[in-house]
Amino acid sequence: LFIDNRDTGGAPVVVEPNPTYYNLVGRVEHENRMGMITTDFTMIRSGALHRANGGYLILQANDVLLNLQSWEALKRVLKTREIRIETIGEQYALLAMTTLKPEPIPLDVKVILIGNPLLYQLLYRYDEDFRKLFKVKADFDTAMERSVENIAKMANFISNHCRREGLKHFDRSGVARVMEYSSRLADHQEKLTTCFNDIVEILYEADAWAEMEGARYVSKSHVEKAVKEKIFRSDKYEKKLLELVEEGQILLDLSGEKVGQINGLAVLNLGDYIFGRPSRITASTFLGRRGIVNIERESKMSGRIHDKGVMIISGYLGQKYAQKTPLTLSASICFEQSYEGVDGDSASSTELYALLSSLSGVPIKQN
Incomplete structure (x- = not known):
């Protein structure tokens, strides 16, 4: 046979x-x-x-x-x-x-x-x-709507997984905390993640903490402990950066007002952990015809998307202030103490604020 x-x-x-x-x-x-x-x-x-x-x-x-x-x-x-x-x-x-x-x-x-x-x-x-x-393609999203129906399905998934794997069942507070964690993974308050492997990891860890405490059910405190410990295992670089800020090696002004200076936030992605790094963005303007100089680009530390963002700023200034006469301007934009390179256009508005502050002499609040 x-x-x-x-x-x-x-x-x-x-x-x-x-x-x-x-x-x-x-x-x-x-x-x-x-x-x-x-x-x-x-x-x-x-x-x-x-x-x-x-x-x-x-x-x-x-x-x-x-x-x-x-x-x-x-x-x-x-x-x-x-x-x-x-x-x-x-x-x-x-x-x-x-x-x-x-x-x-x-x-x-x-x-x-x-x-x-x-x-x-x-x-x-x-x-x-x-x-x-292979003619039929099924493209699955990494997030779903946080509707009553999907919340009920997620709760059923948690219950079925606990029953199948022999884990302690979650009480209402524990399930609610898992939903909050799911929304955080989806980066949206009104959505839930469909990356169920990440949810399963938290279920196992929360069950372990409940077992250590001798609890009958997994509650909100156990899920929070699991999430906290998961972050603790991955946030070494974030803590090192905060230490450098506290020691004054990374310079930031968090009070008062400054002309041509503003604080931005760069996002660092370490794979399983994402955090923000504060950066000082400065703009200098002076007489000339060079236009806007992207210092990161000149030093070959800028990505294509960031270069595009700076060019969009140049176009905005030309459209806004050079309709009748040519724009005679030299300016530079710099992410201070940035050594790992810069990419993305999310800081374009921040850079524009610094440029306008330098041109007008109007200070920007640093907090």
């Missing part, structure tokens, strides 16, 4: 975590008998495509692409609609080894590839077979 799906309630759904060539299309095994390599029909092993025949096969796109032979074999069976069990070594060996060659098996399967948008775009653009074989 090659494949037995009698106990399957419907169409088979197979998830292959290790999609190597042989795990997908099967193989013919061999054994050594007194120095001779032998095989027979009882040593033919099925692959994930055989087990999913008549149903669905779910694969991680990145795992398949890391095995080049797997990707080519997957495309071949989808194009020919049949599975051939072959040995990879025959394609590269100088001498072909005599072995069993099972008859091809007709294939009727739906393959679901899971991957990120960048991977999809690359495959769609550079692999012609991909766009022919």
Whole structure:
């Protein structure tokens, strides 16, 4: 018996975590008998495509692409609609080894590839077979509306996961705190994240804190403790920057008024942790015809988006103040004590305020 799906309630759904060539299309095994390599029909092993025949096969796109032979074999069976069990070594060996060659098996399967948008775009653009074989795209958002219905579904997800994994159940305050954390991950008060792995991590950690306290249920305090400890494991660089500010090594004026000077906030993304770094932005204006000089760009520490933002400021000043006469102006904009480079256009309005302050002589409050 090659494949037995009698106990399957419907169409088979197979998830292959290790999609190597042989795990997908099967193989013919061999054994050594007194120095001779032998095989027979009882040593033919099925692959994930055989087990999913008549149903669905779910694969991680990145795992398949890391095995080049797997990707080519997957495309071949989808194009020919049949599975051939072959040995990879025959394609590269100088001498072909005599072995069993099972008859091809007709294939009727739906393959679901899971991957990120960048991977999809690359495959769609550079692999012609991909766009022919995988025609249906389902693009899942990383956030959903914070509606009553979705909150109830999230609460059910928490309850089901706790029941399945043997965790302590969450009380109403604990569930509410998880919802707040979900909105924070979504960066929106009216949305919830759909990155459930991040939610599951907090469930496990909150359960551990409740277990240490001997609590029957996981409450708000346990979730807050889990979130706090998660931040503690990742906020080393943020604390170091705050120390530099407190020690006066990073110069900031947080009181009074200054001309041509304003405080901005640069966002640093460390992957699993994002925080803001305060920066002093200064603008100097003087007679000349050079226009606005982006010091970060001149020192090759500015990204293209930030350069575009500075050019937009130049266009705004020209449109606003140079309709009748040419704008005779030289100005410079600088992020002080910035050594890691600057990109993005979120600080464009802040830079404009500093420029207008320098031009007019009107001071800006530093708080």
